[in-house]
Amino acid sequence: NLLLTQPHSMSEFPGKTVSISCTRNSGTFAGDYVQWYQQRPGSAPTIVMYDNNQRPSGVPDRFTVSIDSSSNSASLIISGLQTDDEADYYCQSSDGNNVVFGGGTKLTVL
Amino acid sequence: QITLKESGPTLVKPTQTLTLTCAVSGFSINFGGVGVGWIRQPPGKSPEWLGIFYWDDDQRYSPSLRSRLTITKDTSRNGVVLRMTNVDLVDTGTYYCARTSSDDILRGGWFGPWGQGILVTVSS
Numbered sequence: 344n345l346l347l348t349q350p351h352s353m354s355e356f357p358g359k360t361v362s363i364s365c366t367r368n369s370g371t372f373a374g375d376y377v378q379w380y381q382q383r384p385g386s387a388p389t390i391v392m393y394d395n396n397q398r399p400s401g402v403p404d405r406f407t408v409s410i411d412s413s414s415n416s417a418s419l420i421i422s423g424l425q426t427d428d429e430a431d432y433y434c435q436s437s438d439g440n441n442v443v444f445g446g447g448t449k450l451t452v453l
Numbered sequence: 454q455i456t457l458k459e460s461g462p463t464l465v466k467p468t469q470t471l472t473l474t475c476a477v478s479g480f481s482i483n484f485g486g487v488g489v490g491w492i493r494q495p496p497g498k499s500p501e502w503l504g505i506f507y508w509d510d511d512q513r514y515s516p517s518l519r520s521r522l523t524i525t526k527d528t529s530r531n532g533v534v535l536r537m538t539n540v541d542l543v544d545t546g547t548y549y550c551a552r553t554s555s556d557d558i559l560r561g562g563w564f565g566p567w568g569q570g571i572l573v574t575v576s577s
Contacts, residue, residue, distance in 0.1 A: 375560065378562075378563035387570050388564075388567060433499055435500075435563065435564075437561060441559070443502070444492075444500045
């Protein structure tokens, strides 16, 4: 069964860069793309990056994704952190049998 | 503007059947390539995909919940209906519906936009 593992929490100062990892235990992100969602308290998740490294309109280019095939992991990289970036972030992917979300990373902007 | 809105009971008893409706606007569920998925999120936990209904009446379900789930079309409301049988306390959570333009979510794709969600509590 597909499992996506994320760090439980991360924190960084405004203006800095943070990298949130998502590691899959089977398959590859080359074969089954990763999606990233941002969820603020009391709100539904919204997509911030899709199909590995595509950015929806309206999402600032401070958000990027890096894929490391050697470790079967993807990282959501947020540069120039802003207080507004404080939220939970979830990765999502599939394996042909199921759609799976990662456990989520709570990002705190100090 | 595309919007989705979930409706249904907010409190159900164990062993009962939960029925939720997702009404959509700004697009037709009969439009080629469109799917409406259901995702739930227990309090304080990550989202869990439940299933999806496609424009061509095709459906896909989470393997772990397949035996308890049915997703159908509600043509009168331009939406989809989720039916979950034999609910238990662990089914408590916020239930969301969301649109996808992926033609096979099991091979890739993303959800957006999402509805506001409806908090369903299972309690006796």
